[in-house]
Amino acid sequence: xxxFEADGFKVTFEDNAFADIVLVNTCGFILDAKxxxxxTIMFYVDAKKRRKIKKLYVFGCLSAxxxxxxxxxxxxxxxxxxxxxxDEILNELGVQKRKDLLFDRTLTTPSHFAYLKIAEGCDRNCxxxxxxxxxxxHKSVPIEDLVVEARLLxxxxxxxxxxxxxxxxxxxxxxxxxxxxxxxxxxxxxxxxIEWIRLHYAYPxxxxxxxxxxxxNNPKVCKYLDIPLQHISTPVLKNMRRNITEEQTRxxxxxxxxEVPGIALRTTMLVGHPGETNDEFEKLLDFVCEMKFxxxxxxxxxxxxxxxxxxxxxxxxxxxxKDERAAQVMEVQQxxxxxxxxxxxxxxxxxxxxxIEGEYFVGRTEFDSPEVDGEVLIKADxxxxxxxxxVKITGSDYFDLYGELS
Numbered sequence: 285x286x287x288f289e290a291d292g293f294k295v296t297f298e299d300n301a302f303a304d305i306v307l308v309n310t311c312g313f314i315l316d317a318k319x320x321x322x323x324t325i326m327f328y329v330d331a332k333k334r335r336k337i338k339k340l341y342v343f344g345c346l347s348a349x350x351x352x353x354x355x356x357x358x359x360x361x362x363x364x365x366x367x368x369x370x371d372e373i374l375n376e377l378g379v380q381k382r383k384d385l386l387f388d389r390t391l392t393t394p395s396h397f398a399y400l401k402i403a404e405g406c407d408r409n410c411x412x413x414x415x416x417x418x419x420x421x422h423k424s425v426p427i428e429d430l431v432v433e434a435r436l437l438x439x440x441x442x443x444x445x446x447x448x449x450x451x452x453x454x455x456x457x458x459x460x461x462x463x464x465x466x467x468x469x470x471x472x473x474x475x476x477x478i479e480w481i482r483l484h485y486a487y488p489x490x491x492x493x494x495x496x497x498x499x500x501n502n503p504k505v506c507k508y509l510d511i512p513l514q515h516i517s518t519p520v521l522k523n524m525r526r527n528i529t530e531e532q533t534r535x536x537x538x539x540x541x542x543e544v545p546g547i548a549l550r551t552t553m554l555v556g557h558p559g560e561t562n563d564e565f566e567k568l569l570d571f572v573c574e575m576k577f578x579x580x581x582x583x584x585x586x587x588x589x590x591x592x593x594x595x596x597x598x599x600x601x602x603x604x605x606k607d608e609r610a611a612q613v614m615e616v617q618q619x620x621x622x623x624x625x626x627x628x629x630x631x632x633x634x635x636x637x638x639x640i641e642g643e644y645f646v647g648r649t650e651f652d653s654p655e656v657d658g659e660v661l662i663k664a665d666x667x668x669x670x671x672x673x674x675v676k677i678t679g680s681d682y683f684d685l686y687g688e689l690s
């Protein structure tokens with residue numbers, strides 16, 4: 285987007301908007317995401333037929349994974365590109381790439397927070413996951429490049445960095461022959477203007493324990509960790525090729541909580557994986573009840589082609605049962621979330637304000653990531669978007685908190 289703008293294009297980033305040229309970025313991970321991507325493409329195919337737009341291009345993971353099939357099925361698209369074909373897209377539209385803008389970003393988030401992708405690709409081989417098929421092997425971004433990018437983001441007003449990759453704990457192994465996530469965090473925290481650093485998508489097997497003192501002791505690192513566990517049953521974890529057992533998972537969760545008191549753990553569970561029995565699902569439910577994760581999401585298993593699971597297992601659990609199991613997990617988690625939220629009443633928390641919605645200013649604590657976690661609804665006058673405030677929590681519901689300025 286920055287390269288286009290530097291060449292004189294006016295660029296917008298929003299769904300269902302019309303322009304002379306539309307580029308659709310796609311996801312090819314699971315069925316729901318693929319269907320959403322196809323739906324978006326077809327929306328713009330229809331727009332092109334009605335002459336609302338002139339050119340339609342498609343790129344991203346779905347395009348990389350199924351380019352030949354898509355070219356045959358949707359010939360109305362002017363051209364399909366892969367996930368990393370940015371130079372080809374620029375060439376197609378006659379844009380001369382400017383190297384001085386390589387680390388610059390056009391923000392599509394509110395200006396006070398930004399996602400910082402620290403690596404691309406994944407060396408893990410989970411049975412259910414297709415991501416390595418179209419992202420390739422794990423490839424870290426050099427520390428110095430990330431520091432430059434982060435400094436440029438601060439100049440645009442960013443105060444919160446959300447570190448993401450397919451697997452953040454492997455960061456640095458390919459470049460430095462050892463894990464460097466803790467060092468990267470320390471380097472980023474030295475940047476004046478960054479107030480929060482948040483960590484997403486940590487693989488639990490062989491988790492780098494040296495990361496925990498950084499989360500505990502560095503005041504800029506949110507006491508928050510997104511660590512997708514997927515399941516607790518050892519046989520299911522083995523079928524998933526997660527390289528971890530029930531006992532090791534329990535020990536890891538207990539160790540994280542002991543080393544970083546008060547940390548908010550977000551996790552993801554996968555239900556309906558081939559071979560998951562009723563007893564194994566009940567064990568998962570019991571685990572969720574026992575561990576009381578601060579945040580939890582759940583996915584029904586999707587039988588994705590080109591995965592180990594697709595080639596090795598029969599998709600032997602009906603979609604109806606998968607959906608029922610997912611609903612059961614979320615029903616349990618809703619009660620847990622309500623209980624945890626209620627414990628915040630009376631506390632005064634640091635909150636960053638994201639937006640205005642109706643009669644409330646809406647913000648987040650360090651325990652909440654944008655879009656996926658709970659929010660704080662604040663009754664106040666004239667708060668500034670993107671600023672931090674100390675908010676006394678006065679009420680709660682299943683997922684959100686209510687407060688007033690302290």
